[in-house]
Amino acid sequence: MPLKYLDKYPKKAWRSLWVLKPMWVTLKKMFKTTLHRPVTIMYPYEKEWIPDNYRGRPGLKFEKCIGCGICERMCPTKCIDIVDADDNGKTVQRPQVFLGRCMMCGYCAEYCPVNAMIVTPDYELAAYTREELVYGPRKLAWPNATEMMEVHLEERLLSDVKRGETGKNVAFYSVDRPELHAKLCISCQRCAKVCPTDAVEMYEAGVNDKGKPIKLPRFDNDRCVCCEKCMDVCPKDAITIKEVL
Amino acid sequence: MGYSSILDWVKFNDPMLNEFYAYKVYNLPYDIGYKLWELIGGALAWLINLIFPGNGFSVTLISSDLLSNFFAIVFMVVVIFAVAFLINLTMIWEERKVLGRMMDRRATRIGPLGYLQNLADGLKTFLKENITPDKADKKGYMWALTLVIGTSVLLACMIPLSHRWFIVDYNTGLLLIFGLFAIAPFMILVAGWAQNNKYSLLGGMRAAAQMISYEVPILLVFASVALMAGSFNINDIVNMQAETMWFIIPQILGFLVFIVAAIAEAERIPFDLPEAEAELVEGWQTEYSGMKWGLIMLGDYFRGYVACALIVILFLGGWYLPFFDVGMQQDWLPEIVFLLKVFLVFFVFIWVRAAHCRVRTDQILNIGWKVLLPLSVINLVIAAVITYGGWL
Numbered sequence: 001m002p003l004k005y006l007d008k009y010p011k012k013a014w015r016s017l018w019v020l021k022p023m024w025v026t027l028k029k030m031f032k033t034t035l036h037r038p039v040t041i042m043y044p045y046e047k048e049w050i051p052d053n054y055r056g057r058p059g060l061k062f063e064k065c066i067g068c069g070i071c072e073r074m075c076p077t078k079c080i081d082i083v084d085a086d087d088n089g090k091t092v093q094r095p096q097v098f099l100g101r102c103m104m105c106g107y108c109a110e111y112c113p114v115n116a117m118i119v120t121p122d123y124e125l126a127a128y129t130r131e132e133l134v135y136g137p138r139k140l141a142w143p144n145a146t147e148m149m150e151v152h153l154e155e156r157l158l159s160d161v162k163r164g165e166t167g168k169n170v171a172f173y174s175v176d177r178p179e180l181h182a183k184l185c186i187s188c189q190r191c192a193k194v195c196p197t198d199a200v201e202m203y204e205a206g207v208n209d210k211g212k213p214i215k216l217p218r219f220d221n222d223r224c225v226c227c228e229k230c231m232d233v234c235p236k237d238a239i240t241i242k243e244v245l
Numbered sequence: 246m247g248y249s250s251i252l253d254w255v256k257f258n259d260p261m262l263n264e265f266y267a268y269k270v271y272n273l274p275y276d277i278g279y280k281l282w283e284l285i286g287g288a289l290a291w292l293i294n295l296i297f298p299g300n301g302f303s304v305t306l307i308s309s310d311l312l313s314n315f316f317a318i319v320f321m322v323v324v325i326f327a328v329a330f331l332i333n334l335t336m337i338w339e340e341r342k343v344l345g346r347m348m349d350r351r352a353t354r355i356g357p358l359g360y361l362q363n364l365a366d367g368l369k370t371f372l373k374e375n376i377t378p379d380k381a382d383k384k385g386y387m388w389a390l391t392l393v394i395g396t397s398v399l400l401a402c403m404i405p406l407s408h409r410w411f412i413v414d415y416n417t418g419l420l421l422i423f424g425l426f427a428i429a430p431f432m433i434l435v436a437g438w439a440q441n442n443k444y445s446l447l448g449g450m451r452a453a454a455q456m457i458s459y460e461v462p463i464l465l466v467f468a469s470v471a472l473m474a475g476s477f478n479i480n481d482i483v484n485m486q487a488e489t490m491w492f493i494i495p496q497i498l499g500f501l502v503f504i505v506a507a508i509a510e511a512e513r514i515p516f517d518l519p520e521a522e523a524e525l526v527e528g529w530q531t532e533y534s535g536m537k538w539g540l541i542m543l544g545d546y547f548r549g550y551v552a553c554a555l556i557v558i559l560f561l562g563g564w565y566l567p568f569f570d571v572g573m574q575q576d577w578l579p580e581i582v583f584l585l586k587v588f589l590v591f592f593v594f595i596w597v598r599a600a601h602c603r604v605r606t607d608q609i610l611n612i613g614w615k616v617l618l619p620l621s622v623i624n625l626v627i628a629a630v631i632t633y634g635g636w637l
Contacts, residue, residue, distance in 0.1 A: 009615070022600035026347045030599075033346045040351040 052148035055106040056123040057135070058097055059142035059149065065116035066196040067093030068227035071108035077101045080108060085137040093196075094137035099125055109151040113174050113225035118142065118149040175244045176226045178219050184238035187215040191230035191239060199223035200230060249294065254307055255287035265314040273409040273580075274328075278320030282313060322402075325412060329401040332584060333546050334363045336553075339588055340595050347599035370539030378440060378532050385439030389432045390537055396428045397544035397551075404554040405479055407564040407579035418479040419467055423460075426510065426551065430456035433519065433529050440532040448528030451606065452512070452519030458613035459509040459516075465621035466499045466506070469628035470559045473637065483563030487571045493560040495631050499624035500560045502617050504593065507552035509609070512545060514598035518609055553590040554583075561586050 010016065041048055058071075062085075072080045072095060079101035085094040095108070095117070109117045120142040127133050142149070154169035182205070192200040199220040204213045217230070217239075231239045260266060260279040268275065290303035297303075306312060338353065338360050345352025353359030377383065400422060405411035415421060430453045437449015470492055474482040486492055493500045509516035520528040530541050557563060564579035564586075565571060574582075604612065631637055 019601065023596060026596060026600045029349055030343065030347045033349050038346065038350050040349075042351065042354075 050121045050123075052121065052146050053119060053151070054121040054123075055104050055119045056121050057099055057102065057104065057125055058106070058108050058140065059118045059120040059122075059145060060095060060137060060140035061116045061118065061145060062087070062094065062137060062141055064114055065094055065137075066114055066225070067095075068113065068196040068225055069093070069095075069229060070111050070113060070225070070227050071095050071117050073228070074107045074111045076105060076107060077103055083137070095140070096137060097135045097140060098133060099135055100130055100133040106151055109149075110153040112151075113171070113227070115150040115152070118145055119151060120145075120149060174224075174226050176241050177221055177224060177244060178226070178228075178230055178239050179242040180217060180219070181238050181240070182216055184236045185216055186236055186238075188235060189215065189217075190233045190235070191217050194229045194233045196227060196229065197223045197225055199225075249291070251288060251291045254291040254294070254303075255283050257283055260317065263314055263317075264310040267314075267318075268414070270414070271409050272321075272411065273407075274321045274324045274412075275317060277324050278322075279313065279317040281320045281324075282316040283307070286313070286316060322412075325402050325410075326398070328406070329398070329404075329547070329550070332587070333401065333543065333550055334360075336550055336588065336591050337363050337546055339591060340598075343592060343595045344599055347596070367539060370536050373535035375535040375537070376532075378442070380441040381532060382439040382441065385435050386532075389436035389439060390533060390541070392432045393429050393436065394540045394544040396425050396432075397547040400425050400551045401547040404551060404558075406583050408480060408483075408575060410580050411480075414478070414480055416476070416478045419471060419477045419482070422551070422555070423464065423467055426463075426548070427456075427460055429548070430460075436533075437529040440529075442532050444526045445529045445531045448519045448531070452529055454606075455516065455518055455609055455613070456510060458610055459506045459617070462502050462613065462617040462621040463506045463510065465618070465625050466496075466503045466559070469496060469499055469621070469625040472625070473628050473632050475632075479558055479563075483558060483565065484571075486562045487565040489637050491560060491562040491567065495637065496560065496624055496628060498620055498627065500556070502621045502624065503556060503559065504590075505612070506617055507556060508594060508597060509613070511549040511552045511594075513549060513594055515601040515604055516609060517603060518606060549591065549594065550587065553587045553594065556590050557583060557586040561590070 067082065069082050072082050079098045080095045081098070082093050083096045084091050086092075097108075104119075106119045109115075109119045122142070125133070152171075154171050156166070156168070157170055160166070160168045160170070187202075189202055192202050199222075200217045201220065202215040203218050205216045206214050208214050226241065228241055231241055257280060260276050261271065263279075266275075286307050290307040293300065293306070294303040338358075341362065342352045342359065353362035355362045355365050377386065403412060403418075403422060403425075405414075405418075433456070434449045434453040437445045437447075437452070440446070470482065471477050473492060473495070474485040476482060476485075512519055518528075520530070527538075530538055533541055564583035565574055566582060
């Protein structure tokens with residue numbers, strides 16, 4: 001029967017009218033974008049609004065920084081170096097960022113114990129040379145730094161909540177504390193010299209065989225930011241970091 | 246003989262009084278060409294007369310019917326091609342703008358309203374290296390390209406913009422246009438073969454299969470329109486529509502068939518199987534580089550323009566508006582009306598392109614042979630019944 005070829009046609013031919021649906025969608029979109037505007041932003045002439053806590057290049061509050069070096073240690077791409085900087089005639093230690101390697105993760109701002117390292121909304125960083133991309137301590141400053149540009153990394157501990165202190169937030173990187181093995185200590189005082197927050201205080205713990213006083217470090221837990229500088233500098237590995245959490 | 250003003254040489258004679266005037270009716274591009282020659286040739290003759298006063302040559306140059314006619318025809322052809330080219334550029338611009346808005350993005354930005362983007366693209370393709378593949382068949386490679394582009398441009402120039410804007414008022418106009426339209430698939434097949442490249446060969450095969458299968462419904466729709474108008478002359482078809490009604494009303498079926506088939510014939514997006522950027526690199530155009538490729542794209546848009554113009558001529562009343570007196574409209578600007586209609590139809594093409602994704606190979610052939618062909622036959626029957634029933 002020749003009419004059997006008609007079976008190959010769709011039974012409900014009106015369903016083919018679905019082709020009109022995308023045309024309706026595009027027409028609506030066209031009217032909308034013509035009356036208002038397309039989503040495209042004409043970038044060099046107009047810019048998107050960005051929030052304060054936008055993670056652009058890192059910035060530095062020079063006066064607030066204590067030069068502890070946590071940012072240098074935490075940086076995943078190792079783009080931060082601690083360099084000597086001049087602060088009113090005094091030589092201090094401040095971070096310097098090589099933005100050619102920076103991946104804008106904001107870890108330096110997160111881990112900064114005094115929130116001197118901030119994230120800035122600056123993302124137009126193209127330069128002609130590699131040297132221009134090395135941002136020294138002064139160049140890292142961001143004049144209009146706001147509160148929102150600091151990144152706080154604080155957690156509410158379960159143990160605190162169980163204890164009833166529900167309002168207490170802990171920056172967990174700073175609750176680890178240095179611990180002294182007094183037998184190994186040779187009283188060289190390097191830890192006290194290197195501590196950025198003056199949390200190490202040397203005290204006399206008796207006399208040795210020759211009658212000279214033995215000096216041991218004592219750590220002020222309120223001031224310590226756990227930068228591990230004392231541990232690094234100790235010649236006899238007498239200081240270790242005790243993980244509190 | 247003293248000094249003669251240049252105004253004595255540029256007289257702006259009536260071209261219809263020329264002994265060699267080839268048309269029976271007024272022809273606007275010929276008139277423009279004639280006046281252009283009067284300006285340029287008159288200035289030239291005045292200059293020669295200034296240097297060699299009283300010579301016979303400058304008088305012959307401007308007032309001889311033969312020379313004036315020759316140069317007028319040269320300028321007329323240039324004017325017609327320039328207008329077709331401008332229309333083409335405007336259509337590309339329209340496509341970019343409308344497509345951009347439909348995709349929720351900005352479109353071209355170069356020049357006023359982004360109009361100069363096409364020229365920038367042309368310049369860019371000019372600067373590209375012109376490569377001919379080593380293994381390609383050089384003659385087939387170049388001849389196929391030349392014929393594809395040449396027929397497309399010729400077609401675009403042969404479309405009359407109004408009752409006074411035409412090259413030849415020929416009685417078999419529709420057939421001639423269709424014949425030129427149908428040359429391209431064979432040349433595309435030759436081009437695909439001559440490039441010695443898998444992708445272009447596949448693209449050429451697909452193009453030939455698709456275009457040949459879509460030419461059948463197009464030809465049937467042509468036949469039904471010609472049947473209704475009683476003529477293959479484009480002018481007669483448009484006049485018939487002005488006298489009775491637009492053919493879209495009795496032949497809505499044929500209109501729908503034609504619009505789908507024309508999109509397929511112009512290789513535009515829902516049916517751009519021959520190009521198929523994702524699968525076939527650039528289809529049969531793969532090995533054409535630099536300005537050759539630019540000219541192919543230009544030729545594609547020329548064919549798109551021809552398809553839109555044919556839709557306007559066959560179904561949308563050509564250069565006349567309904568509800569207005571025909572004699573009155575001839576004094577307005579029928580070319581502008583025609584072009585506005587063409588851009589409107591091209592808007593539909595762009596709209597379809599923005600809305601739909603590419604159709605599969607087997608689906609394309611199914612649509613062509615199983616849906617459009619029966620529909621166009623039905624349309625032909627309807628047209629015959631209406632015409633011979635005397636209901637038009």
